Amino acid sequence: MKLQELLKSLHPIVPFKGENPEITSIENDNRKVQKGSLFICIKGYTVDGHDFAEAAVAKGAAAILAERPLFLDVPVVLVKDTTRAMAVLADTFYEQPTKKLHLIGITGTNGKTTTSHLIEKIFADAGEKTGLIGTMYTKIADRIFETKNTTPESLTLQKNFRQMVDAGVGLAVMEVSSHALDQGRVHGCDYDVAVFTNLTQDHLDYHKTMAEYQRAKSLLFAQLGNTFDNNNKSKFAVLNADDPASDMFRRSTAAHVITYGIDEKADIQAKNIHMTPKGTNFDLVIEAVSYPIHMQFLGKFSVYNVLASIAAALVSGIGINEIIASIESVEGVAGRFELVNAGQDYTVIVDYAHTPDSLENVLKTIQHFATKRVFVVVGCGGDRDRTKRPLMARIACSLATDPILTSDNPRSEDPLAILKDMEAGVEGESYQVIPDRKAAINMAVRQASLGDVILIAGKGHETYQIIGDVVHEFDDRLVVREAIEVR
Ligand SMILES: CC(=O)N[C@H]1[C@@H](OP(=O)(O)OP(=O)(O)OC[C@H]2O[C@@H](n3ccc(=O)[nH]c3=O)[C@H](O)[C@@H]2O)O[C@H](CO)[C@@H](O)[C@@H]1O[C@H](C)C(=O)N[C@@H](C)C(=O)N[C@H](CCC(=O)O)C(=O)O
Ligand SMILES: Nc1ncnc2c1ncn2[C@@H]1O[C@H](COP(=O)(O)OP(=O)(O)OP(=O)(O)O)[C@@H](O)[C@H]1O
Ligand SMILES: N[C@H](CCC[C@H](N)C(=O)O)C(=O)O
Ligand SMILES: [Mg+2]
Numbered sequence: 001m002k003l004q005e006l007l008k009s010l011h012p013i014v015p016f017k018g019e020n021p022e023i024t025s026i027e028n029d030n031r032k033v034q035k036g037s038l039f040i041c042i043k044g045y046t047v048d049g050h051d052f053a054e055a056a057v058a059k060g061a062a063a064i065l066a067e068r069p070l071f072l073d074v075p076v077v078l079v080k081d082t083t084r085a086m087a088v089l090a091d092t093f094y095e096q097p098t099k100k101l102h103l104i105g106i107t108g109t110n111g112k113t114t115t116s117h118l119i120e121k122i123f124a125d126a127g128e129k130t131g132l133i134g135t136m137y138t139k140i141a142d143r144i145f146e147t148k149n150t151t152p153e154s155l156t157l158q159k160n161f162r163q164m165v166d167a168g169v170g171l172a173v174m175e176v177s178s179h180a181l182d183q184g185r186v187h188g189c190d191y192d193v194a195v196f197t198n199l200t201q202d203h204l205d206y207h208k209t210m211a212e213y214q215r216a217k218s219l220l221f222a223q224l225g226n227t228f229d230n231n232n233k234s235k236f237a238v239l240n241a242d243d244p245a246s247d248m249f250r251r252s253t254a255a256h257v258i259t260y261g262i263d264e265k266a267d268i269q270a271k272n273i274h275m276t277p278k279g280t281n282f283d284l285v286i287e288a289v290s291y292p293i294h295m296q297f298l299g300k301f302s303v304y305n306v307l308a309s310i311a312a313a314l315v316s317g318i319g320i321n322e323i324i325a326s327i328e329s330v331e332g333v334a335g336r337f338e339l340v341n342a343g344q345d346y347t348v349i350v351d352y353a354h355t356p357d358s359l360e361n362v363l364k365t366i367q368h369f370a371t372k373r374v375f376v377v378v379g380c381g382g383d384r385d386r387t388k389r390p391l392m393a394r395i396a397c398s399l400a401t402d403p404i405l406t407s408d409n410p411r412s413e414d415p416l417a418i419l420k421d422m423e424a425g426v427e428g429e430s431y432q433v434i435p436d437r438k439a440a441i442n443m444a445v446r447q448a449s450l451g452d453v454i455l456i457a458g459k460g461h462e463t464y465q466i467i468g469d470v471v472h473e474f475d476d477r478l479v480v481r482e483a484i485e486v487r
Helices: 003-008 049-058 082-093 112-125 154-166 178-183 210-222 246-252 300-315 320-329 356-369 388-399 415-423 437-447 476-486
Strands: 025-027 037-040 063-066 076-078 102-107 130-133 138-140 143-145 171-175 193-196 236-240 256-261 268-276 279-286 289-295 347-351 374-378 402-405 453-457 464-467 470-473
Touching: 003 082, 025 082, 037 049, 037 082, 049 063, 063 082, 082 154, 102 112, 102 210, 102 300, 112 130, 112 171, 112 300, 112 320, 130 154, 138 154, 178 210, 193 210, 193 300, 210 246, 236 246, 236 300, 256 300, 268 300, 268 356, 279 300, 289 300, 289 320, 300 320, 300 356, 347 356, 347 476, 356 374, 356 388, 356 453, 374 388, 374 437, 388 402, 388 415, 402 415, 402 437, 437 453, 437 476, 453 476
Parallel strands: 025 037, 037 063, 063 076, 102 171, 102 193, 130 171, 193 236, 236 256, 256 268, 347 453, 374 402, 374 453
Antiparallel strands: 130 138, 138 143, 268 279, 279 289, 464 470
16 A cells, blocks of 8 residues: 555645655564554653664665654654554554454453453354454464453554454454553444443552543443444443443443343343352343353353353344353353362362452352362562552452462562562451462462362463563463372
8 A cells, every 4th residue: 555545544634745655564663664664653651662763764664654753764754643643544554354343342340351252152153253352362263373462552453353354254352451442552443342341440550540440441332433323233332230330331322232230120131140069050031031041150250241241142143042052061261260170179270360359259259169268379460550459468368268478470579569568458367478479379289178279369371470571481270280299
């Protein structure tokens, strides 16, 4: 595509003039630039992309998009906000791929990864080629890629959507983080369905207040559009009737609103929830018709994820019986309430609970079936919301008999300082502090006996531990398995 044609999509008040090279790709990382690339300079939180423009030209960049004048041998196009412009250009360059996909976005503090996997499974079982973007990976039909962020920036996102369209994908489901909404990473995404899971404390390091965090989440619903029929497709907001934040999201959107819930009246409702050691049974009630559901997950929080998935699939036109069959066949999602069985006579669960609410939910679920001691091995991530640390420690101490406070991903912080922050919430309580995560897991395994439960919380599917700048191999599931085997 020619540079001038690409730039038209920015709708400048005065048209850009000058040279008109062929643009072969768009990049915002100089290390990925090839001959003919348009290099976009982004002023980041860590470094300023403008500082890499010269290196980009040396690698063959044909043009530069910047926020300030740069004196280089290729055309330099100036805009006020390169991040915003990048979303527009990416959408144009990749030929508006989201218009060709049925796109479902999921936001909320907890449950996004789980719900996105459930939705993906329902569509796959219905015979659709699927794509998924989220915390664990990006999946494009049968190919899986590792991802750095839960929601990538606009350039990567639109490129992935284009690859999905080219691979014949019909349904794309993605997690939409509050950071992504705040930073405009999803500008240009033409969502058909937006799903809200729940809003509880997390990420206050970034958003500062819960009101700001909620405002960021509300953008997904506001950005569903203001028309009722877009190419004859209706847009839907799927909201959690039991979460007070839904009211603001309902008021933020022109889309049709479908609610799901347990306690409050909702369009899609779960009643008579009954938990067994093997799963959860409930009655799904939709417009006075009741369907018995036997799912293999545990916990009230899992019922919410299932209801949200059912709602998203229903408004997308999948039949209720197909949806139920699919949901009932799901065994679980990696690292979410994942059982580790290595022949031991006590229960071991690895779970990704890294917020106060998720830790509380998981421990309360365990309390439903635990008859003896409950060990919890838990830490808090470094360079993340500090205010959740004492809360998580308090929850661990009040809902487990044997709390062991340890490290999660300390990142650039001192692990002992993070533990001090946690301990501030549990003065006078009885707990152990073992900063080394492996030693903490070993301790739980050494002390557990017949009928006890060990919950290893916070890292779920993660296969690494970040200490300082170093990413060490670390998988809770493998570490605990080894501990059980050598005991
Ligand atoms: C605070 C934040 O959101 N940071 C994101 C941001 O990084 P940044 O602003 O520091 O980027 P930077 O390193 O300064 O780079 C600026 C520019 O220079 C370019 N550059 C940089 C180096 C170089 O050698 N050459 C070069 O061209 C970069 O490509 C970039 O265009 O842009 C990066 C690229 O998109 C993101 O990967 C990065 O996420 C970091 C890793 C992060 O930790 N983000 C977290 C807070 C986050 O976004 N989390 C949410 C999920 C949370 C949840 O729901 O639990 C998520 O969606 O992942
Ligand atoms: N609906 C829910 N409500 C509360 N807690 C939940 C819910 N679903 C899952 N959890 C808990 O939260 C943890 C994380 O779940 P999941 O990975 O699905 O959430 P997420 O929103 O994708 O998280 P992240 O923002 O880190 O990507 C689970 O391991 C479980 O402990
Ligand atoms: N997406 C979350 C993941 C947290 C996982 C936990 N293990 C940690 O490192 O804090 C975040 O970046 O805040
Ligand atoms: Mg996730």
